[in-house]
Every structure is written in structure tokens, then in C-alpha cells.
Amino acid sequence: MVQNLEYPKRAYNTVKRYNNRGTYDLGAIHSIINTTSVLHVSFAPSPDQSFPAILPMIGVMGSFEYPSSGVDEPLDCYLHGYVSSRIMRLARESPNGLPICVAATKVDGLVLSLTPNSHSYNYRSAVLQGYAKPVETEEEKLYAMQLITNKVVAGRWENTRVPPDHVEMTSTTILRVKIDAGSGKIRQGGPHDEPKDENKDEITNKVWTGVVPVYEALDAPIPSATNKVKQLPPYLDSYVSETNNGNRQAALNAANEP
Amino acid sequence: MVQNLEYPKRAYNTVKRYNNRGTYDLGAIHSIINTTSVLHVSFAPSPDQSFPAILPMIGVMGSFEYPSSGVDEPLDCYLHGYVSSRIMRLARESPNGLPICVAATKVDGLVLSLTPNSHSYNYRSAVLQGYAKPVETEEEKLYAMQLITNKVVAGRWENTRVPPDHVEMTSTTILRVKIDAGSGKIRQGGPHDEPKDENKDEITNKVWTGVVPVYEALDAPIPSATNKVKQLPPYLDSYVSETNNGNRQAALNAANEP
Numbered sequence: 001m002v003q004n005l006e007y008p009k010r011a012y013n014t015v016k017r018y019n020n021r022g023t024y025d026l027g028a029i030h031s032i033i034n035t036t037s038v039l040h041v042s043f044a045p046s047p048d049q050s051f052p053a054i055l056p057m058i059g060v061m062g063s064f065e066y067p068s069s070g071v072d073e074p075l076d077c078y079l080h081g082y083v084s085s086r087i088m089r090l091a092r093e094s095p096n097g098l099p100i101c102v103a104a105t106k107v108d109g110l111v112l113s114l115t116p117n118s119h120s121y122n123y124r125s126a127v128l129q130g131y132a133k134p135v136e137t138e139e140e141k142l143y144a145m146q147l148i149t150n151k152v153v154a155g156r157w158e159n160t161r162v163p164p165d166h167v168e169m170t171s172t173t174i175l176r177v178k179i180d181a182g183s184g185k186i187r188q189g190g191p192h193d194e195p196k197d198e199n200k201d202e203i204t205n206k207v208w209t210g211v212v213p214v215y216e217a218l219d220a221p222i223p224s225a226t227n228k229v230k231q232l233p234p235y236l237d238s239y240v241s242e243t244n245n246g247n248r249q250a251a252l253n254a255a256n257e258p
Numbered sequence: 259m260v261q262n263l264e265y266p267k268r269a270y271n272t273v274k275r276y277n278n279r280g281t282y283d284l285g286a287i288h289s290i291i292n293t294t295s296v297l298h299v300s301f302a303p304s305p306d307q308s309f310p311a312i313l314p315m316i317g318v319m320g321s322f323e324y325p326s327s328g329v330d331e332p333l334d335c336y337l338h339g340y341v342s343s344r345i346m347r348l349a350r351e352s353p354n355g356l357p358i359c360v361a362a363t364k365v366d367g368l369v370l371s372l373t374p375n376s377h378s379y380n381y382r383s384a385v386l387q388g389y390a391k392p393v394e395t396e397e398e399k400l401y402a403m404q405l406i407t408n409k410v411v412a413g414r415w416e417n418t419r420v421p422p423d424h425v426e427m428t429s430t431t432i433l434r435v436k437i438d439a440g441s442g443k444i445r446q447g448g449p450h451d452e453p454k455d456e457n458k459d460e461i462t463n464k465v466w467t468g469v470v471p472v473y474e475a476l477d478a479p480i481p482s483a484t485n486k487v488k489q490l491p492p493y494l495d496s497y498v499s500e501t502n503n504g505n506r507q508a509a510l511n512a513a514n515e516p
Contacts, residue, residue, distance in 0.1 A: 052302055
């Protein structure tokens, strides 16, 4: 049996609270990153500023050196969007890359128990620590742009006007994050109550307990005023229905875990 | 006419890129925080560590001193969940509170244009900078616990076994964040393409453009194995349908903005 690859446990990525929910599995962590629409990226803006910065960014795992790598293999994280001049400048000026933290959280359900204190969410969360540098070569930039576009809608890249022209290539900035450590946390299942409440009829007869599944839904695509493609293309139609089915099923599966 | 309250523009909260999408309006920013299931909170873990930490947390705006304050008035941010001993310790040990950054992002749509470079999301994002301290008094803790529970499901607090007992009160840790600055960013509407692409039939006849609305959906509540309340309570039933309608409508409105 092949052992799954895991991130090393370091001081800053070891899950302490509810550590039974923790995971270091590359495949599990990378999948959470890849299926989360918006990642939150934090970094220290400058030594004289007390507040760490957070930016919402789009990102995806990939390997330009070994493009055929699976999601459970060592990968970099490519980030795009809202790349402020500040994070780009800091990343360019750091010889070893800017230390950043990338977080992704998906809510799968509201877990409603007898008491407010034992309420919870079903969720999947992932955090990566790594060093960010701007992608320099046109080849790697093109590789990352394609990954990122196809993360938004599978198959979208090849169904748009590509390749980007010279102006588009030079105006696009992408960060590559070399991952140093990572961790994930997953909560599934129904509510857990304590016997002190579960054994009281006046409580259990009054309080509804269970899970409200939560998922990110895509509604029917709305064409733009200038759109000329009258029929919704099959790749887009299937992407919408497959994403909805997959997201909803993940929320239902989480709710029905024992 | 009454002027809306705005956060002051400081070096670390002024929106630079796409600054026409920026807002400093308290009501707009607080509403994004209040309707986002999971907030991402970042802080500097210790001077010898290069990576900032990020924690997913549940949070809501409120004022214990002026509980009748509106969402557009000065408020604190109360945070709960995954309160690691680390952030609690740092917050307790900081005389003026721990400097933290709280981020909330809601995706309202996939904006699909003719070229990958002009693809975008419709979104609403908010970032707050502030100083976090643990809530000390039982009265304020109770106030915050009720706010947070009713954020997960409106009306849930009064429909559970309350008040929390002594053990529950002492085991619950809540952070109050005094807000120093804040900003929001909102993108709405359809795709924007450039004339160089819009004027070419071979491109516009091939590439579908428009918006795929995105929203957080709640599925039918699934009772737990031990639930004894056979009929779904009206407050929960209406919460699910009102949340779905409201979230979907927000995504459709964003897509149809000119």
C-alpha cells in the first residue's frame, strides 16, 4: 500500500484544538484549496505596521516543473487577483520570497444542537504557509493563467480568445508560493450533545436538532447584453450542473456522516 | 440629509487597486461581516515567526454598551470559534489588545468575458483592522453569545436550552475587537471587454459572455438521530427559505447591475 504524502508538522501548522479533525494529507489540503472560490492571503506589510494584511485572491495548486503531478503530490500555489503593488513589491524584494499564509474554508452545514455552546459548522478548512515570488517567465505565467481560468470554470480557457497578447501578458501578475507547511481541518456529522441535556424531556421535546446542509450554488447563467452565442455552450452548461450536484452532495454527505 | 458614517482612510485600509469599487461606509462593511458565515482572522503569532497566522472564526458586529445601535453605527466585532490558546493568550497579554485583521468575502457571481484577462468575480469583501481583547464579564459574554448564535440561525438562541450553565460560560471564550479602521470592496455587473475583441466576429461568435450568479444555499434541514421535534419549527423553516431567497436575489441583482 502506498503511503499518502503528508506535510511535516511544525510549530506553526500543528492542529491543536480538536486535533482529531486535523489532517496533513497533501491530497485533502490541496483539494480544499482548489475548490474554494476565494482564498484569503495574509502577510506582514512592513516592520512598522502592527496589523497584518489580508487580501482575497484566486488561487490553485500546480506544478510548472511537473505538470502531470496529481493533486496529492508536492505542488506550488499560484495566486492571482487583487495583487496589490504592495504584496508584489514585497515579494519581488524578498530574496527568498515573501512569507505568506493562504487560507481556504468551505462551510458544509449548520450543526444545530440542544445548547448554543455545542452548535458547530460542518466545514473543510486548509491553511498553507509558504514563500511567494512573482512568476517571471512567460511560459510559467501562461501555465498558471490557464490553471486559474479553468479553476473558475472548467474548460473556460480554451473557449475564450487565447493566447493573451503581449500587453495582457505583461500587465498580469501571478505569485508562485513555494509551500513550507500545511494543514487541514474537517468537521462532519450531526450535533453532539451532553447527557445532562439529552436526558431531559422538557429540553428534547422543545429543541429541534440536526444539520442544515450549506453549499455554494450556481444559478442559471445570464448572458451579457453583447453576447452573440445564443445557445449556452455544453462545457458551461455541464460545469454549472456538475458543480451544483457535487457541492450539494458534499454537504449532504457531511451531514449524514455518523 | 444625514451623512453616512465612514471609517477614516489610513495607510493600511485605503483601497488602491480599482478604488472606484472601494467603500468606507460603516453600514456596508458591517453588513458584509454579518452575513458571511466564516471570517478569516490574521495576527502575528510571535516576533520570531515569519508567517502570519490565519484562523477561520465566526463573528458578528455588536455593541454591548449601546445594544440598540444600528448596523451603520460604530460597533465592535465579537469573534468566537477556533479560539486557539495562542490568540487568546496573546490577546490577554497585550495591554491595548492584539492587533488583528478580520476579512469577509462573499462571491456573488462568475463574470465571464471574451478574454481570460478580463474575467472577474462579482463580490462583496470587507476588511477590519482592530485590537482584540477577551470579553471578561459574564453579562457581555452572554450578550455576544446570543448575537453569535442568532447569526448562525436567526431566532436560534431563544429556541435552545438557555441560559448556558456555569461550566459553559467559563469554557467559552469570546474576543471583542475594537475597530481602528475598515474598508470594503464591491464589484457588480456584467463583463467588460475591450473594443479590440468586441469588434471581431470570429471572437464574439465563439465566446459566450455573461455572469453565472453564485450564492450560498441552504438545503432542507436533516434531523439528528435523537431529534424529537417532529415538525420543523417555523423560525427555522422561514430562516432557510428567507436566506435562500435573499442570497439568490443578491447574486441576481449583482449580475443585472448595469
